[in-house]
Amino acid sequence: MAAPKRYAVAASGQWVDEEDGRRLPAGEVHAWEQGLNQTVCGLSLSRSELRRFPHIGWPDIFPESGGAADGVQRVCPRCASAAGRRGTDARPRWHRTNPRP
Numbered sequence: 001m002a003a004p005k006r007y008a009v010a011a012s013g014q015w016v017d018e019e020d021g022r023r024l025p026a027g028e029v030h031a032w033e034q035g036l037n038q039t040v041c042g043l044s045l046s047r048s049e050l051r052r053f054p055h056i057g058w059p060d061i062f063p064e065s066g067g068a069a070d071g072v073q074r075v076c077p078r079c080a081s082a083a084g085r086r087g088t089d090a091r092p093r094w095h096r097t098n099p100r101p
Contacts, residue, residue, distance in 0.1 A: 001058050005033040007058035007083045010039055010050040015071045025053050026071030031083035041078035058083050 010032040011025030021046060024083065030039035034054055038044050045052065053068075060067030 008034050009053040009056045010045055012050060014051050024068040024071055028074045029072050030076045031058050031079035040077055046083045048100055
């Protein structure tokens with residue numbers, strides 16, 4: 001079984017945390033797989049003028065995580081569907097073990 005994918009964050013804006021000086025995502029956020037020039041939903045990073053945040057994991061942008069969610073205004077629903085809202089487990093909840101022929 002393959003290891004679950006770890007997604008980083010691409011966002012339309014950014015802000016800097018005054019306590020530790022880290023860049024954090026703001027505005028609309030998308031899931032992004034490092035090494036690719038597009039988001040999980042298919043937007044081009046450069047044409048959409050999205051900023052990359054390789055140091056921020058996808059689960060950290062949700063308000064219930066208490067991570068880097070302070071400046072997030074909208075989470076892309078297509079990225080949330082593909083990358084999941086359940087942390088590092090990005091696979092579907094079900095798995096067919098014996099498919100029909």
